[in-house]
Amino acid sequence: MKWELEKAKEWKYYEHPLGGTIPVSGTAKTYRTGGWRTFRPVRDAEKCTDCLICFIYCPDSAVKVENSKILEVDLTHCKGCGICAYECPKEAIKMVKEEEVG
């Protein structure tokens, strides 16, 4: 039986792989940790120098980069931990309460 998160949720105990092993890789992608977020990182594009420190530090690989430029934050996975804002040398990222985001 191929392991898929939504299907495995319905499996009987004896249908699971031994010891709860997940026999596929990259499953963190399907886990929507964005739902945990209280504060959202909001980037000031004028201050940002695309140094990519936030990209390196982000524990959820939620900073999307293309051609060495920051595109956006993947809000499906960003937990709002604020490490990017803390590490940003230009103070270009502010953590804003979700309900206050315009």
Add this chain to the structure above:
Amino acid sequence: MAKTSALTGNTACAYAMRQINPDVVAAYPITPQTSIMEEFSAYVAQGVVDTELVRVESEHSSMSACIGASAAGARVLTATSSQGLALMFEMLYIASSLRLPIVMVNVNRALSAPINIHCDHSDSYGARDSGWIQIYSENAQEAYDNLIQAVRLAEDPKVLLPVMVCLDGFIISHGIDRVELLEDRTVREFVGEYKPAYSLLNVDSPITMGAFALPDFYYEFKRMQAEVMKRVEKVADEVAQEYAKFSRRNYSSVGEYRLHDAEVAIVAMGSVCGTARVVVDEMRKEGKKVGLLKVRLYRPFPSQVIREKLSPLKVVGILDRGDTFSNLGGPLFLDVKSSLFELPKPPLLSNFIYGLGGREVSLKDIRSVYEKLFEYLGKGEVKESPIYLGAKE
């Protein structure tokens, strides 16, 4: 040819470990386990084993390293005692939940406080619900045989669980005993090559072990663990039968001595069974119908066999080298009591706590237990339970 030697239990265990030739051993020294690892380290230094020996900074780390190595697909052995086992507590559950067939020798020693280095079973009793298989040894020969069998039991595809082989600190670990040793080739053939179901190092087939499981998943994994335990006793007996073919030594989950026509019997684990056998022989000569039931496989608990064997008896005394401090009696007593509860006319049961912190248990002490059981038989009731045998009171 198998050879016979005079060895301590620990030397016999180190010898078995050399013959098993595990891929990884991660251990931390603690009395009375230390000499196992000392001797095994010498084998590593001499290059007679292929083992990667990891010297860690604590038992929490040793079990963690064992878990990592086992998850990578290695055959892993370790050894500990007492506080060391207690320090592993968190990791014990992880090893069994991840279904990693780690084999560990636990040289039984009392838990602090007060600090003590001598034998009782409170250390491994404390881990009885951790999902590990537990096997108790009566003497050095059994420790050697149990350790070799434990590898096969742990790695059996129907089982895949960690196994703890227990032997009594100092009494077995440091006492010199007659041990029949198998040939290296025989042991290697018997344990075979370990083929793990999964390996974290297999980059062609990446996996995740120990992933977060919320209420929608967690329960099924525990249910799976409960289910596998039902298969263990049968596999343990099969492994023992195969081992008996070349060793000519017979093992089963439960052993018995002159029990078939006994009126009263003792149930016990570990080295005290040897003491009880002598008393049984003495009292049988006096015409008293006494017997012994030895529990070798303690986890999972072979309750059905125990129920069958004890049901014809009138009075049974259960010996515990550890207490639960619950006003209910010792762990073995509680397990036997639960197993017999459904009998229409169960024997009278009485608990004897003994030998805590290495307190000597003499033939006279064991005789006093049988005499007490006969007293209960005469009166038709148990006056006092548990009795703290040999305590100054």
